[in-house]
Amino acid sequence: MILRLFFLFLLVYSLIAQGAEPLIRVGMTEGGHEKEHTQVFDETRDALIKKFGKENVSFDLIHVNQLVSKIFSGEVNFFISTTGLSRRLQADGARDLVTLTSKRFPNPNLSYGxxxxxxxxxxxxxxxxxxxxxxxxxxxxxxxxxxxxxxxxxxxxxxxxxxxxxxxxxxxxxxxxxxxxxxxxxxxxxxxxxxxxxxxxxxxxxxxxxxxxNVLESKPCVRSTPAYPNWAFSSSPGASPEVARDVLKTLLDMPTDSKGYRWSIATNFSGTDQLYKDLKEGMYIILNEWSLKTFFKEYKHWFFSLTVLLICLAGYSALLNYLVRKKTRQLQRSIKHQQVLQKRSRDSEAKFESLQKLGIIGQMSSMIAHELRQPLSTLRLYAQGLQRKLERGEWSIEQSSEVLSKIVTQAERAEQIVQSVRNYAKSKRSEKQEICLTEIVNNALYAFKQSGRFRRNVIVSIAEDIRLFANPMEFELAILNLLRNSADSLASLNHKDPKIELAVRRNGDFAEIEVKDNGVKVSEADLQAAVVPLRSNKENGLGIGLSLVNNIMENHGGSLVLHARKEGGVTAVLSLRILER
Missing domain, CATH: 3.40.190.10 (Periplasmic binding protein-like II)
Known part of the structure; x- marks a missing residue:
């Protein structure tokens, strides 16, 4: 009797408890994408009431934020929401049971985006x-x-x-x-x-x-993203498995309504799960927590690239060290070889300097012999003339004084020549001064006439009086050498109508002294060789004249240019910058 009373008490208590709290408590988020969703949700509620009784079923429209907290607190044990919310809560024990389908979206795996x-x-x-x-x-x-x-x-x-x-x-x-x-x-x-x-x-x-x-699809609706499963009916973590089984069976047994809606089972949530994985949300929120494993997984491509880079750097460093050692050995050998070559070069330079000194001594001797020839010849002629007058008894103080004065002049000229040659040998700069070009030309013509090398008159053309900055002795010597070369060329030819022309003119900022003759025909190669020291085409020539002229002009910052004339002879042009006042 007591046992029967106890079971009766339990039955009454359970009925009271059921009356206090429905067996099936469904929470539903606001909205729904299609107007007809309201009808299918109402039909779902009616089917559950028919199965479990009106007192055991409750349907409440709840804001999504409140719905999540009610799911965790157990105030609702089933909920209707987007599949996204259901999958988001899967790690906390939620489970999607069925998914909505329609005529527009018959595949529950792909519907809205x-x-x-x-x-x-x-x-x-x-x-x-x-x-x-x-x-x-x-x-x-x-x-x-x-x-x-x-x-x-x-x-x-x-x-x-x-x-x-x-x-x-x-x-x-x-x-x-x-x-x-x-x-x-x-x-x-x-x-x-x-x-x-x-x-x-x-x-x-x-x-x-x-x-x-970013339109991906236009039919049946415009969509900018991939499609995901339709709305779902899910169980909360605290839902009874047996009740969930009966609810699932009830929903699947519901017929398709007049609008074409019914509950089905979605079989592919990979798109939704991958979405949350990419965002590190829902069941993948743990990916936001730092750990060495997750850090390596997140940045494994960078780790791989860094490892490859370090290996390449290590290999490159080893190769570089090897090449440096190899190049160092080669450089040491090259330095030793260079030192040997430098010693040989110094020895060769010493030998060359010795030979050069000998050549300079020979060249100086030749230049002295070349340039002193005229003043010494003149001195000899004056002395012989004076001697004959004494022998014939034609002595007079006036004539003797004149001859002796000329002898002194030629001796001074010889001394100047020796000093100039010494400066040339020592590569010393000659003393320059402001000179009158007309005066220098006349002095050279007078000395040339006194030498007796050319019996005719030189055709002279002086356009204007030009002032130069030069050594008067050296510049006169240069002009005189050009006149001598022309005279020697004409003498070797035995020309019937020999001519020497001398012209002075201005060419821009430069003064030009041109000496030309109608002597023998020469080639350009002969002219190039004529300015080389110690080379001469004359039988008794020393090869000094034009070389000396060229050296004088270079020391003055001027130039000597030689041209072969078609009709025979040579044109020599001295060029020097005019002195600006």
Whole structure:
């Protein structure tokens, strides 16, 4: 009797408890993408009431933020939501039981996505263009309204957290999101796919004045992202397995309603799971926690690249050290070889300097012999003339004084020649002064006439009186040597009508002294050889004259140019800069 009373008490208590709290407590998020969703949800509630009794079933419309807390607290043991929310809570024990299908989306694995929208007058036309812009959305936990769009941004290689300059969440429905976009409060808006097509005609401002971005599909609705499973009926972590089994059977036994909706089973959530993995949300939120393993997994490509780089650097360093050692040995051998060559070069230079000194001594001797020839000959002639007068008794003080004066002049000239040759041998700069070119030319002509080498008169043309900065003795010597060369050339030819012409003229900033004759024909090679010291085409020549002239002109910063004349003879031109006052 007592045992029967105890069981009766338990039965009454359970009935009281059931009356206090329904067996099936369903929480449902606000919204639904199609107008007909309301009908299928009502039919779902009716089917559960028919199965479990009205007192054992409750349906409540709950904000998504409150719904999550009620799921964890056990206040609801079943919930209807987007598949995204169900998969997000899977790591905490939630389990999607069935997924909605329709005539428009018969495959429960692929139904809705999201669409990016902007104003038609905006220049934004791609995901890249949306960067650093202002986003308007409904709520941050909205799967199709926010999670799917930022997942698409991540799929394009961007970091969603830093992508937009600002994110505005209205939490008042997709209609207000679009209205805010049209008012210019944001640059880009995100709403679930099919929201525009199901709620507004084509001439509505939301469809007429807005344009989609990154369109992947246009039918049956415009979509900017991949498609994900439809809405799901899920169990909470604390739901009874037996009750969940009966609920699942009840929902699957429901017939397709008049609008074509029914509950089915989705078999592929890989897209949704990958989305949360990319965002490190939901069951993948652990990826945000730092560990050596996750750090290596996240940056394994960088680790691999760094390892390869270090190996390459180590190899390069080893190769570089080997090459440095090799090049060092080669350099040491080269230095030793260079030292040997330098010693040989110094020895060769010493021998060359010795030979050069001998050559200079010979050249000096030849130059002295060449240049002293005329004054000494003149001295000899004056002395012989004076001697004959004494022998014939034709002595007079006036004549003797004149002859002796000329002898002194020629002796002084000989001394100047010796000094000039010494300066040439020592490579000393001659003393220069302002000179009158006409005077120098006349002195050279007088000395040339006194030498008796040319019996005719030199044809002289002096355009103007020109002033130069030069050594008068050396410049006179240069002109005299050119006149001598012309005379010697004509003498060797026995010309019937020998001519020597001397012209002085101005050519820009330079004075030119031209000496030409109608002597023998010569080649350009002969002219080039004529300025080489110690080389001469004359029978008794020493090869000094033109070499000395060239040296004098170079020391004065001038030039000597020789030209062979077609009709025979040579034109020699001395050129020197005019003294500017």
């Amino acid at each position: 999201s669409v990016f929208l902007t104003r038609k007058d905006s220049r934004i036309s791609s995901i890249a263009d949306m960067q650093e812009k202002v986003l308007v959305g409904n709520r941050p936990l909205g799967f199709y309204g926010y999670v799917v769009p930022i997942g698409e941004i991540a799929r394009h290689g961007y970091k969603p957290k830093d992508f937009f300059s600002k994110e505005i969440f209205l939490d008042s429905g997709s209609h207000n999101v679009l209205a805010s976009l049209l008012r210019g409060e944001g640059d880009v808006a995100t709403v679930p796919s099919c929201f525009l097509e199901d709620n507004y005609p084509e001439d509505h401002p939301f469809r007429k004045d807005l344009k989609p971005i």
